[in-house]
Amino acid sequence: MRSLAVIFLAYLAVLAKADPNVVPVPNGLSGSGVTTRYWDCCKPGCSWRENLGSSGATNPVRSCSADGSTTVDIETQSGCGDDTGEVAYMCSDQQPWVYNQTLSFGWVAASFAGGSEYDNCCHCLLLDLQGELAGKSMIVQITNTGSDLGQNHFDVAMPGGGAGLYSTGCTREWDAPVGGWGDPISGVSSLEECSELPSSLQPGCQWRFGWFEGVNNPDVVFTEVECPTELTSISGCVA
Numbered sequence: 001m002r003s004l005a006v007i008f009l010a011y012l013a014v015l016a017k018a019d020p021n022v023v024p025v026p027n028g029l030s031g032s033g034v035t036t037r038y039w040d041c042c043k044p045g046c047s048w049r050e051n052l053g054s055s056g057a058t059n060p061v062r063s064c065s066a067d068g069s070t071t072v073d074i075e076t077q078s079g080c081g082d083d084t085g086e087v088a089y090m091c092s093d094q095q096p097w098v099y100n101q102t103l104s105f106g107w108v109a110a111s112f113a114g115g116s117e118y119d120n121c122c123h124c125l126l127l128d129l130q131g132e133l134a135g136k137s138m139i140v141q142i143t144n145t146g147s148d149l150g151q152n153h154f155d156v157a158m159p160g161g162g163a164g165l166y167s168t169g170c171t172r173e174w175d176a177p178v179g180g181w182g183d184p185i186s187g188v189s190s191l192e193e194c195s196e197l198p199s200s201l202q203p204g205c206q207w208r209f210g211w212f213e214g215v216n217n218p219d220v221v222f223t224e225v226e227c228p229t230e231l232t233s234i235s236g237c238v239a
Contacts, residue, residue: 019103020228022126022139028224029112029125033152035217037161037187037208038109039095039180039201041169043078043088045109045145046121046237053118055239061094061122061143062236066173068092068200071236080169089173093234094143095159095204098211102136105230109144109155117145122239124227127154130219133212141231154220158208159201160194162187174198186216 045051047063060074065088072088079087096106110120120142127138138156146155155164163170163180170176174197181196182188188196191214194205208214232238 019100020139020230023226024126025123025224025226029120029123030223031152032219032221033154034150034219035127035154035156036149037158037217038155038164039090039157039159039161039170039187039204040080040163040166041089041173041176041180042080042166043076044090044094044143045118046143047074047088049074051118051145052121055119055121055123057122057237057239059237062091062234063088064091065089068173068198078169079172080166087172089169090157091234092159092198092200094157095201096138096156096207096212097203098207099230104136104138104207104211105228106138106140107143107157107231107235108140109146109149109157110142111146111149111151111153113151120239121145122227122232122235122237124225124231124239125154126223126225127220128222129215130221132215133218136211139225139228139231141227141235141237143235143237152222154222158187158204158212159197160188160205160208174201 043063044061046061076088079089094107124141129136160181162185167179170180191209
């Protein structure tokens with residue numbers, strides 16, 4: 001028979017992975033939407049101070065040097081531009097990760113109907129996944145915009161998710177094939193292909209075929225929530 005101490009420690013382990021306190025924002029964004037995926041390695045749109053608009057964000061989103069981990073000055077030009085010298089890319093730690101069996105954290109590019117596309121920089125959303133992933137949710141922070149996206153459209157940042165419009169960012173940063181790893185739009189097609197990515201990006205690629213079950217662009221029901229420190233401590237941006 002298990003001792004009370006062992007049972008108590010097991011109970012504490014379960015509590016440690018209980019869903020965090022999710023606080024909806026009064027009169028915040030909500031509705032139903034669609035998802036896609038991307039990883040273009042570019043400096044995020046919300047990493048420019050002048051792009052924060054009326055978002056209320058205190059600081060731009062962190063961007064990094066070509067090693068994917070060293071924070072660079074906010075005025076550093078994007079590695080997806082035509083600039084030479086020091087350039088900035090998306091930081092490698094802005095990839096999704098598992099919190100527990102039904103919850104993951106991550107980042108998205110987002111587009112909503114009406115208003116400036118930058119007004120929601122650094123705001124956070126609870127995405128309740130639909131269809132095959134019903135019962136699972138993501139808490140995400142908006143770090144990028146999507147002029148090419150539709151209404152209520154969330155482009156989930158996941159390594160190996162496809163470079164989209166910016167075909168040379170990952171080539172410049174990681175010597176990836178032009179168009180990124182895998183198909184330029186849909187990205188890699190299997191867990192095995194994640195091994196083609198740099199080691200620092202492989203966990204987020206593997207996440208797609210593990211917790212995310214390899215599902216292709218699920219619909220979501222979204223609610224704006226207060227940003228948890230699990231996200232803001234990485235992005236450096238609080239709205």
